[in-house]
Amino acid sequence: MSMPQVSLRMASQKAMRQMADRNSPFILDEWYVVAFANEVGRALLKRTVLGLKLVMFRTQDGAPIAMEDRCAHRSYPLSAGTLSGDTIVCGYHGLRYDRAGNCIEVPSQQHCPKGIGVRTIPLIERGPFVWGWFGESSKADPLRIPTTSWLENGAWVSSQDYFDLPGNYVSLHENLLDLTHLSFVHAQSFGTPDYARAPYEVESKGGCFRITRSVVPTRLPPVWAQPTGLHHDHAARITTSEFRAPGLHVVSARFYDANLPVSSQPVYEIRTCHVPTPQTQGSTHYFIVHSRDFALQDSSVTEFMREQLMIAFREDVEVLSRLEDVLARPDPERYEISIASDGPAVAMRRYLFVRAQASIASPSPVG
Ligand code: FES
């Protein structure tokens, strides 16, 4: 092997050992949720995603549109302008942009200069989500949108929520892959003392990282015991947490009576999409869609579970916010240690690090 090949290999091995953190560049060649579908309508919606300020709206024929929130003339935010048909009129000097971001009118002159406009972001709507692509447009393959097909399936009923999380998206993914924190962070909500010591299995393949934790037998917290009727201390709680993409994490759980054969009883399943979309290095749009496959017609169950879960997820937001306060002030004298239960999260963060480095190597054109 020649010297350059050796050093290239060593550099790539070193990159494999490094972990993404709040300072890592955003990974552009991925789909991210930019909004819930029901947020995008005929009012201009302003939102920062992957550090890019966007304005969004829905055309008269129902297509979601996202474009850079910055007029090509004197940089005025287009979100402060007006939506007129399927065009945006800048609120400063009236330049008009069509749905493709092209400037099509300059009121103060007869002719509109050709070739000026603002960047648009390819969007695709799937169920409750509007996904956006921030990499090179030619690579925006809809097949790469992580599947959430059960959300469009009548066998599940869902509720949705959102947090403006003052923390980095990597920290949120790590939190979701490390469910030992349930016994501590969520001691007053949906955690139980036996959770942190329960046996688990891990699996990783092709950019997916999964941990399954079996808490059996256990006493379910009210959020699960009440709607399932499993109020005793011999319930089974099998939870799988799965990083599916930088923009999607799915946590699913099954509950049943551990004293009965699984085949002779109902098994209750919940599935939660935790959707971390980077906003800035220190903030994340945290979209949540929580689904269940039981009590489908009972809206009081939906409301009860939603209320209880939001108490728990708010605990995560508070933890990650405190963590961000520390991480935002790096101290070169300090380093973190990892413990055995960090295995899946460490693998996931190494994967994100390598992907982020690749984003630097081939940055996407902005504007
Ligand atoms: S800044 Fe938008 S028209 Fe001048």
Ligand SMILES: [Fe+2]
């Ligand atoms: Fe949590």
